Amino acid sequence: MNIDRLFLRAIYKVLEGNNQKTVQWEEIVRSCFEIFPETFSFEKYTEWPDTWKIHNCMWRCRNQRHWIVGDAKIGISLTENGKIVIYTQFPGVSNYIGEDLKDIKTDMGRMLLCEIVCEAMFRRIAKDQMKKGEAIIFGESDADAYQNLINDLQKKHLNKVYGLVMNYDFESKDGGSDEND
Numbered sequence: 001m002n003i004d005r006l007f008l009r010a011i012y013k014v015l016e017g018n019n020q021k022t023v024q025w026e027e028i029v030r031s032c033f034e035i036f037p038e039t040f041s042f043e044k045y046t047e048w049p050d051t052w053k054i055h056n057c058m059w060r061c062r063n064q065r066h067w068i069v070g071d072a073k074i075g076i077s078l079t080e081n082g083k084i085v086i087y088t089q090f091p092g093v094s095n096y097i098g099e100d101l102k103d104i105k106t107d108m109g110r111m112l113l114c115e116i117v118c119e120a121m122f123r124r125i126a127k128d129q130m131k132k133g134e135a136i137i138f139g140e141s142d143a144d145a146y147q148n149l150i151n152d153l154q155k156k157h158l159n160k161v162y163g164l165v166m167n168y169d170f171e172s173k174d175g176g177s178d179e180n181d
Helices: 003-015 025-035 051-063 107-132 142-167
Strands: 068-071 075-078
Touching: 003 025, 003 051, 003 075, 025 051, 025 075, 051 068, 107 142
Parallel strands: none
Antiparallel strands: 068 075
């Protein structure tokens, strides 16, 4: 799994189970190092967190990916970009996914997760493209153009997302993915 995604997962871990919306720098460093010590430690002194690596993740996640806002001085907050909320207690979902993705071990559960993730992701991308004027389709209503964009995204990217989710190792700490995702 890409180091920026590990950084984001560490922030989620701090926010898990509490109502705070801003995470302080020290909490992020602690969480990154506790959850992923092999990734966020110095190469030579593995018992110490490498805050420069963590700071670089913060910079990329804020300035390039737009997943967070804030900085080390004022604290970090998540943006809506890259965040998909799954209501695991929803009828039908709880049978296959379970709370906190704990029961995602079956193919049916993974397929349902793929559908949820793809639906949210492709809708967001289509909405952003229409808002920026990047995907104007003449002769159709906005609703038709929006649905056609979603359909085109599905045709192009659905198999890749399914492959990633179906082959993801939900039981390991880093997901077992490679560094290029």
